[in-house]
Each structure stands twice: as C-alpha cells, then as structure tokens.
Amino acid sequence: MxxxxxxxxxxxxxxxxxxxxxxxxxxxxYILPRIVRLFVTRMFIDKI
Structure with missing residues (x-):
C-alpha cells in the first residue's frame, strides 16, 4: 500500500x-495572450 x-x-x-x-x-x-490579442483586434475592428 x-x-x-x-x-x-x-x-x-x-x-x-x-x-x-x-x-x-x-x-x-501562450494561450491567454492570444485570447487577449483576439479581443483587442475585435474591438479595433468594431470601432472602425
């Protein structure tokens, strides 16, 4: 045992x-920076 x-x-x-x-x-x-980068690019694209 x-x-x-x-x-x-x-x-x-x-x-x-x-x-x-x-x-x-x-x-x-590795994983969290990609998610943050994705959200930031979505915000920038949405503002345009």
Missing part, C-alpha cells in the same frame, strides 16, 4: 503543485 510510505503524500503534493504551476505558466505565456 503506497499510502504507508512516509513520503507518499508529500510526493502527491509536490507533483500536483508542479502540475498546477506548469499549467499556469503555459496558459499565461
């Missing part, structure tokens, strides 16, 4: 925290 290993929960916490950090980094670096 892996729950009996002393570092099991620490390993779970570290892995999940690192997964959240990596996901947030990818979102903020």
């Amino acid at each position: 892996p729950q009996l290993v002393p570092f099991y929960y620490m390993n779970e916490i570290v892995f999940s925290f690192s997964l959240i950090v990596i996901t947030l980094y990818i979102l903020s670096k």
Whole structure:
C-alpha cells in the first residue's frame, strides 16, 4: 500500500503543485495572450 510510505503524500503534493504551476505558466505565456490579442483586434475592428 503506497499510502504507508512516509513520503507518499508529500510526493502527491509536490507533483500536483508542479502540475498546477506548469499549467499556469503555459496558459499565461501562450494561450491567454492570444485570447487577449483576439479581443483587442475585435474591438479595433468594431470601432472602425
């Protein structure tokens, strides 16, 4: 049973925290700027 290993929960916490950090980094670096750029161009096109 892996729950009996002393570092099991620490390993779970570290892995999940690192997964959240990596996901947030990818979102903020690549995906969210595209969405913001799309909305800004839509606003500019709508004003014209």
